[in-house]
Amino acid sequence: MAKTFKIVFLGGIGEIGKNMTAIEYSNDIIIIDAGMSFPSYNMPGIDYIIPDISYLKSNRDKIRGVVLTHGHEDHIGSLPYLIKEIPTLPVYGTRLTIALCQHKFKENKIADNGLNVVTEGDVIHLGNFKIEFIKATHSIAGACHLAIETPIGMIFHTGDYKFDYTPIDGKMTDLGRLADLGNRGVTLMLGESTNVEREGHSMSERNVGQSLDYIFSENMNKRLIIATFASNIYRIQQIIDLAVKYDRKVVFSGRSMINIAEMAFKIGELKFQHTDIVELEKIKHCAHEKTVIVCTGGQGEPMSALSRMSTGDFDKVTVGPKDMVVLSSSPIPGNEKMVLTVVNNLYRLGADVVYEALHEVHASGHAYTEELKLMLSLIKPKYFIPVHGEYRHLKKHSFMAQSLGIPKENIFVPESGSTVIIQRNEMKAGPSVQAGNIYVDGYVTGDMDSLVLKDRQHLAEDGFIIIILNLLTLSPGSEEDFFANVDVITRGFHTFDGFAAEMRDVIKNAFYGFDFDKCDDIAVIKTIIKKTLRKYIFNKYKQNPMIMPIVMDSAN
Numbered sequence: 001m002a003k004t005f006k007i008v009f010l011g012g013i014g015e016i017g018k019n020m021t022a023i024e025y026s027n028d029i030i031i032i033d034a035g036m037s038f039p040s041y042n043m044p045g046i047d048y049i050i051p052d053i054s055y056l057k058s059n060r061d062k063i064r065g066v067v068l069t070h071g072h073e074d075h076i077g078s079l080p081y082l083i084k085e086i087p088t089l090p091v092y093g094t095r096l097t098i099a100l101c102q103h104k105f106k107e108n109k110i111a112d113n114g115l116n117v118v119t120e121g122d123v124i125h126l127g128n129f130k131i132e133f134i135k136a137t138h139s140i141a142g143a144c145h146l147a148i149e150t151p152i153g154m155i156f157h158t159g160d161y162k163f164d165y166t167p168i169d170g171k172m173t174d175l176g177r178l179a180d181l182g183n184r185g186v187t188l189m190l191g192e193s194t195n196v197e198r199e200g201h202s203m204s205e206r207n208v209g210q211s212l213d214y215i216f217s218e219n220m221n222k223r224l225i226i227a228t229f230a231s232n233i234y235r236i237q238q239i240i241d242l243a244v245k246y247d248r249k250v251v252f253s254g255r256s257m258i259n260i261a262e263m264a265f266k267i268g269e270l271k272f273q274h275t276d277i278v279e280l281e282k283i284k285h286c287a288h289e290k291t292v293i294v295c296t297g298g299q300g301e302p303m304s305a306l307s308r309m310s311t312g313d314f315d316k317v318t319v320g321p322k323d324m325v326v327l328s329s330s331p332i333p334g335n336e337k338m339v340l341t342v343v344n345n346l347y348r349l350g351a352d353v354v355y356e357a358l359h360e361v362h363a364s365g366h367a368y369t370e371e372l373k374l375m376l377s378l379i380k381p382k383y384f385i386p387v388h389g390e391y392r393h394l395k396k397h398s399f400m401a402q403s404l405g406i407p408k409e410n411i412f413v414p415e416s417g418s419t420v421i422i423q424r425n426e427m428k429a430g431p432s433v434q435a436g437n438i439y440v441d442g443y444v445t446g447d448m449d450s451l452v453l454k455d456r457q458h459l460a461e462d463g464f465i466i467i468i469l470n471l472l473t474l475s476p477g478s479e480e481d482f483f484a485n486v487d488v489i490t491r492g493f494h495t496f497d498g499f500a501a502e503m504r505d506v507i508k509n510a511f512y513g514f515d516f517d518k519c520d521d522i523a524v525i526k527t528i529i530k531k532t533l534r535k536y537i538f539n540k541y542k543q544n545p546m547i548m549p550i551v552m553d554s555a556n
């Protein structure tokens with residue numbers, strides 16, 4: 001049989017989040033990334049979502065290790081769950097990535113002895129795979145491209161990246177190395193697609209520093225409150241440097257912000273003097289105009305520091321007319337409304353607000369069209385598979401690759417659970433594997449089926465009505481009393497005086513001529529109540545509450 005390798009897409013396909021890909025050759029499997037995603041607004045009560053790893057569990061003996069491209073949640077968030085299932089796996093990542101994993105493992109009470117730190121440029125061997133970590137520029141330190149050598153050809157995984165020619169850490173992408181790989185011949189490239197709809201070239205992180213410098217210089221009399229991602233060490237470093245330049249003290253606020261800043265400082269990714277920092281508890285001792293608060297909440301997350309400040313619900317920081325608030329972030333699609341609510345509330349408190357639409361206070365960490373083209377041109381892969389994007393992103397990225405000369409039959413647009421089999425001169429789809437969403441709700445993992453979620457959506461949108469029928473009170477000739485005693489309880493559903501009586505009438509009419517004595521299946525009674533009320537309420541009030549009949553009889 002001809003030698004082949006196989007790619008298995010377990011997450012990050014058709015969505016931006018929970019990235020996870022398995023690469024298989026002979027008896028070896030390596031896993032690239034183990035991410036999570038955050039719930040959308042229509043998933044009430046869900047904390048986060050992790051990939052279904054049934055495929056990995058049933059192939060656990062073949063797995064040689066996990067390789068992490070970088071430390072963002074959509075790449076490392078489900079690692080604790082993976083390691084709980086398959087505890088012996090070694091994990092490889094750069095310094096900050098592994099530090100973030102250690103923190104996660106500690107929170108989840110998992111031993112971290114399988115975590116291994118690599119440096120950009122390092123090569124590791126896992127089974128038949130030889131993996132080189134190549135420095136990438138992205139919105140977090142320690143991001144890598146991966147060059148994965150197999151016995152039948154090279155796989156290049158871009159990871160998340162942009163081409164930033166003036167990165168904050170001074171370490172540019174090694175374009176020469178990428179071109180070198182391209183010239184040697186890359187069989188397959190997996191390329192991230194996040195910003196394929198943005199024309200041109202992404203802005204350098206350094207430009208954000210210039211915009212922030214302007215804001216510092218123009219607001220000498222105000223306190224500054226800057227919200228950004230806790231993991232964006234480069235942004236935080238620039239804010240610290242500006243604080244020193246303009247003689248302000250930095251105050252970190254928000255649990256993840258404080259944790260990550262401390263951790264990044266310890267491993268040398270973030271540089272400051274302890275005298276530059278003031279603890280949140282001591283903020284009252286700092287002059288207003290000599291302070292810059294760096295906090296979480298740039299996405300409008302309801303429990304974040306900024307969101308609570310905006311509603312006056314954060315006792316340590318009271319926002320008012322002497323504050324300039326900067327949202328140094330871009331709303332992830334779906335979060336726009338939450339972000340704008342925070343902005344409105346901040347204005348309401350009298351603060352001034354700057355956000356991306358008004359100023360260049362954020363730079364994306366993902367390549368725009370011209371950068372994606374540059375990557376394809378440097379790597380010149382024989383086969384190409386777009387990843388890290390919703391379906392339209394993947395499709396557009398595939399068109400781009402065609403326009404750069406990669407034949408259509410050499411491009412594959414995957415779906416979650418797709419597999420692709422590649423041998424020297426052929427790429428073809430393999431049988432799909434089980435993949436999808438596992439919902440995590442507090443300590444409950446995986447038991448959250450889509451039915452529970454549907455119920456929650458229904459309850460959240462339409463409320464509910466409980467109807468209690470007590471058959472024990474029913475005796476010959478007592479029908480009038482019986483229906484008058486039906487309990488009607490509503491929650492989250494707009495009612496008025498007389499609504500319960502109206503419902504009782506509808507129920508009474510529905511059971512006209514119904515012989516309760518001859519009915520030995522309570523489900524029949526429940527179904528009649530549900531169907532009748534649903535139809536009646538929808539026709540008359542154009543509402544669709546969940547209807548829950550409870551029927552009590554001698555069996556109860």
Ligand SMILES: [Zn+2]
Nearest residue numbers: 072074075160
């Ligand atoms: Zn990502």
Ligand SMILES: [Zn+2]
Nearest residue numbers: 070072138160
């Ligand atoms: Zn990322």
